[in-house]
Amino acid sequence: MQYYLDLLSFGPEGWGDELLAGALVTISIALATLPFGLALGLAIALAKRSRSWTLRTFATLYTTIFRGVPELLTLYIIYFGVQVLLQGVWSALGLPGNLEMSPFLAGMVALGVVLAAFSAEVWLGALNAIQKGQREAAAALGLTKWQAFRLVVFPQLMRVALPGLGNNWMVLLKETSLVSVITLQDTMFIATRANVVTKEPFLFFGAAALIYLFFSVISTWGFDRLEDRANRGHARAGASR
Structure with a gap:
């Protein structure tokens, strides 16, 4: 038992500090991806509701492609393929040096475009749940389309979409674990490396599982609080009726 505790301890003899650093990378890339993916997803959802056939077609193709292609393949395409493409453009412009994409940025972009495809459907469903009369009432009050969206539509949108x-x-x-294949030293990367060195797969992959589970439990609690807050006024209005 002491042997396993030593392996998980902090310091030069244990892997505790490396696992902690990997956990910080995991939550960092998830938090960096979230606003990018949700904002892009909202833009895609609005494009699906656009009067422009071109925008609707683009948005439909986008969600079809990125919901259908495996996330790992998307990650490889962006990290390797897009990097080669950017380097080709960089060289064609006659600019000196090499243009490289960091694993963190590549992971964030890859996970973000996939998140956008799935969140777009959530946003779209929430947009469809908001009655057209809400926008008409905002227009009757003299609000611009942007003001109506920001002050009237978006608060209701968040409540429905949360x-x-x-x-x-x-x-x-969970999908952040994929970035380990492009050498980003996240939780999964550290657990795999520790297993290779110590030949203790159950210990380190079990520790990785507990880290992901910890983040999931905290996230569930956080989103429950956000939903309670978002539904607070709505619940009172429903109770009064």
């Missing part, structure tokens, strides 16, 4: 976005976040947390 459960689905919470599920998207939970999936994103």
Whole structure:
């Protein structure tokens, strides 16, 4: 038992500090991806509701592609393929040096475009749940389209979309483990390296599982609080009727 505790301890003899650093990378890339993916997803959802056939077609193709292609393949395409493409453009412009994409940025972009495809459907469902009369009332009050969206539509949109976005976040947390294949030293990367050195797969992959589980439990609690807060006024209005 002491042997396993020593392996998980902090310091030069244990892997505790490396696992902690990997956990910080995991939550960092998830938090960096979330606003990018949700904002892009909202833009895709609005494009799906656009009067422009071009925008609707683009948005439909986007969600079809990135919901259908495996996340790992998307990660490889962006990290290796897009990097080669950017380097080609860089060289064609006659600029000196090499243009390299960091694993963190590549992981964030890859996970973000996939998150956008799934969150777009959540946003779209929430947009469809908001009655058209809300926008008409805002226009009657003299609000511009942007003001109506920011002050009237978006607060209601968040209330309706939060459960689905919470599920998207939970999936994103687990998908961060994929970035280990492009050498980003996240939780999964450290657990794999520790297993290779110590030949203790159950110990280190079990520790990685507990780290992901810890983040999931905290996230579930956080989203429950957000949903309670978002539904507070709505619940009172429903009770008064």
